[in-house]
Every structure is written in structure tokens, then in C-alpha cells.
Amino acid sequence: MNQLQVLMLGPSLEQNGGMATVEKLIIKYSLPQIQIQHINTHDEGSIAYRGIVFGKALATFLWKLSSQKIDVVHIHISDGGSIFRKAICCVVAFIFDKPVLMHTHGAEFQVTYAKLPRRVQQFLSKVFQRCQGFIVLSESWQNYYVLNLDLNPKQVIILPNPSELPTEVPDRKNRTQISLVFCGRVGQRKGTFDLIKAFANLPDHQRKYTRLILAGDGEIEKAQQLAASLNLADQVTFLGWISSEKRDELLLQADVFILPSYNEGLPLAILEAMGWSLPVIATPVGGIPELVISNQNGLLVTPGNIQQLSEAMELLIENETLRLYLGSTARKNVEPLDIRNCSVRLADIYHSLSQFN
Structure with a gap:
């Protein structure tokens, strides 16, 4: 042929x-x-x-x-x-x-x-x-x-x-520190500033063993200034744009993936996170609600609703059983892709x- x-x-x-x-x-x-x-x-x-x-x-x-x-x-x-x-x-x-x-x-x-x-x-x-x-x-x-x-x-x-799915995913049970990860262009459309504000609203006892990691280019300096103004400079890490190899290392160590966007097509970052068996907190925009289903493989929050975003983060930080269940289902759901x-x-x-x- x-x-x-x-x-x-x-x-x-x-x-x-x-x-x-x-x-x-x-x-x-x-x-x-x-x-x-x-x-x-x-x-x-x-x-x-x-x-x-x-x-x-x-x-x-x-x-x-x-x-x-x-x-x-x-x-x-x-x-x-x-x-x-x-x-x-x-x-x-x-x-x-x-x-x-x-x-x-x-x-x-x-x-x-x-x-x-x-x-x-x-x-x-x-x-x-x-x-x-x-x-x-x-x-x-x-x-x-x-x-x-x-x-x-x-x-x-x-x-x-x-998505290029990993052949194996880590065992995330009994983690002593929880990593919340965002991958995408840092800015308003991806909800980055909302995410930092929502993280600041977490109870003090949760923030002590939780870190927020943001990977991506864009308005990094503005986001860093916001984090500093909320006294989060030591708890929020900005990696800038990272290679696919570094991204995989990041998702390997992560516990929850968050992308609170205002507009989307179908973000590849969400597919990659689900492939790594991560629960996703996202917004029902673009094609996301056809992939992320609340309480099945992740949680959906209203774009710009910082309180909802904080509550979703708080729930997954506190509830390991739910976190692992949503992540496992996410992996199964994304395998056809x-x-x-x-x-x-x-x-x-x-x-x-x-x-x-």
C-alpha cells in the first residue's frame, strides 16, 4: 500500500x-x-x-x-x-x-x-x-x-x-505532604490568580502540609507579587515553563491537579493529569465537563468563584479516600484517549x- x-x-x-x-x-x-x-x-x-x-x-x-x-x-x-x-x-x-x-x-x-x-x-x-x-x-x-x-x-x-499515557502510576497513599499542581499559561484566562487567592483561604492547619506548584509561562511576576501580598511566598512555587520530562516528574509527585479556567478548548494538561491518575479540580468550560465529572473523576467549580475553589481544594486535601478514588477513575476515563x-x-x-x- x-x-x-x-x-x-x-x-x-x-x-x-x-x-x-x-x-x-x-x-x-x-x-x-x-x-x-x-x-x-x-x-x-x-x-x-x-x-x-x-x-x-x-x-x-x-x-x-x-x-x-x-x-x-x-x-x-x-x-x-x-x-x-x-x-x-x-x-x-x-x-x-x-x-x-x-x-x-x-x-x-x-x-x-x-x-x-x-x-x-x-x-x-x-x-x-x-x-x-x-x-x-x-x-x-x-x-x-x-x-x-x-x-x-x-x-x-x-x-x-x-494524551501519551504513562505505563505506571505511583501509589499516593499516606502522603505526609500534599502537592496541588497547576500547569498552563499563568494569567487571568487560566484562573491562576483565583487559584492563589483560593489557596490563601485554606485553613491554616491544611496549608502547613500543603504546597501549591505552578508550572507555565505568562504573567509569573504578577502572580508572584499576589502570592507575596497574601504571605504565601514560602508555600507557592513557580517553575516557569517546563519540559515534558519535568512535567511528568511533577505529575508523578502531585496529589491534585487544578485548572480553574474561564475559557478552554479541551486542555491537554487535564488529560495528562488524569493519565497520571490525578483527581482534577476544574471549571465547566469548553470541552472540560464532557471529560471531568464532579464526584466521579474530579470536582467542577464555577469560574471565578474563589470560595467554591477553596472548598474543593479543602475537601481533597482532607479526604484521602476520595482523592485516590477520583484519581483512579480519572485514569480509567482517559485511557480511550x-x-x-x-x-x-x-x-x-x-x-x-x-x-x-
Whole structure:
């Protein structure tokens, strides 16, 4: 059988964040009959630098489409400027009559889209309607895109983010110190400041044997200042952005994972934490409530409700039996999302779309 040639467009594989992580997992675990080439359409830096990166990406894209046999174009899209960059890429693929698989990740796509002029919305809708496949991370996002961009439900594919599950998880019984862990961009959208305030509200006796660890880039200095103002400087640790190896070490030692976001797609960090058999405290935004179910594999709190967040933390710190039960169930629930299963599903999607070529 000939290899299926897939051209993947998305952010730099060296970039921080969930999109690049998903791209790397897809490439690493692609089946033998799938050959994936990646084109970097975005990288961190100045506006001028990002413009140069995208310009080079378009040139490479045009060259490959005109000189190579490409069966499917797989485009990863977020929010903000990514929407326009990827719309341009779609139009180029359409010109060459190539089937397009759009893969949405944007936690705040709906925010960006709602602010656009009506004519721009109509243009984007027309572009996305022409994509042969449109991957969304959850049922709630499927409903959003079908209703707001008038996509055909048959064109929309629900494919939750995959995760690389560890083969073994630690025994977390009889821990003398409890570690609460946050992984993500430090800032308002991820609820980082709410988390620090909620931690400050814990009873004194609990804080004596509990520590809060935050891993991720973003507004670290602002968060550190908040922690210091609440007399938490010695109890809250900021690691900055960490590698996947360091992340695994962190989750190995953790007891509870917390992500009190205001907007999300389907955070890879939650999937990774559940894979490590950790109970999750999160908010019912984006695709999260389709994965995290209160009192089954975690606890859900209202975004911005610091009291609820404190109470959820207090409960899991105090109740080891509940903590271990929720974590064990979380691991079982996330096993179907192992990247090996996702690779098989994605290969099927590629083959079905290649029929349009």
C-alpha cells in the first residue's frame, strides 16, 4: 500500500503550548502508511518576525503543493490571528484542489469571531464550510461551529485531544505532604490568580502540609507579587515553563491537579493529569465537563468563584479516600484517549478525506 502523503500546517514544534504538543504526538505516533510533513506557520516573536515565518510557510506550502503529491492538508487553527492565517492556507489548498482537514484548538475562538465584522464572519464561514473535514475537541464545540458558522454536521468530527499515557502510576497513599499542581499559561484566562487567592483561604492547619506548584509561562511576576501580598511566598512555587520530562516528574509527585479556567478548548494538561491518575479540580468550560465529572473523576467549580475553589481544594486535601478514588477513575476515563488510539482514528480520517483528491 502506498503511503498517504499528509501536509500538516501549524505552530512551530518547538513552541510552548498544547497545539504544538498535539502536533508532535500525531507525528510521533503516525501509522506506517501515513507520511506527515510539517510546515511551521507561526512562532513566538515580534510582529515582523511572525510575518516572516508565515511568509516562508506560504512559500513552502505553495512549492510542496505544486511539486509533490499531497493527499490531505491538515491545518491546526487556534484563535486570534491564527484564524486569518489558516483561512489563507485553506484558500491556497482549495486552489490546488486539495482536501482540507481543519483541526480546531482555540479556547477563545468564539470571542475573536464575535468581534469580527459581519462580512468577515461570512467570509470565514464560507472558507470553513469548504473544508472536507473539521475536527473539534468536544460536543459543545461541535454545536458551536455548526450553529455559528453554519457547518454541515456531517463534516464536523469530534476528536478529543490525545494524551501519551504513562505505563505506571505511583501509589499516593499516606502522603505526609500534599502537592496541588497547576500547569498552563499563568494569567487571568487560566484562573491562576483565583487559584492563589483560593489557596490563601485554606485553613491554616491544611496549608502547613500543603504546597501549591505552578508550572507555565505568562504573567509569573504578577502572580508572584499576589502570592507575596497574601504571605504565601514560602508555600507557592513557580517553575516557569517546563519540559515534558519535568512535567511528568511533577505529575508523578502531585496529589491534585487544578485548572480553574474561564475559557478552554479541551486542555491537554487535564488529560495528562488524569493519565497520571490525578483527581482534577476544574471549571465547566469548553470541552472540560464532557471529560471531568464532579464526584466521579474530579470536582467542577464555577469560574471565578474563589470560595467554591477553596472548598474543593479543602475537601481533597482532607479526604484521602476520595482523592485516590477520583484519581483512579480519572485514569480509567482517559485511557480511550491514548495517542495510539487517536492515531488509528486519524489515519481513518485521512484515508476518507483523500477520496476527495
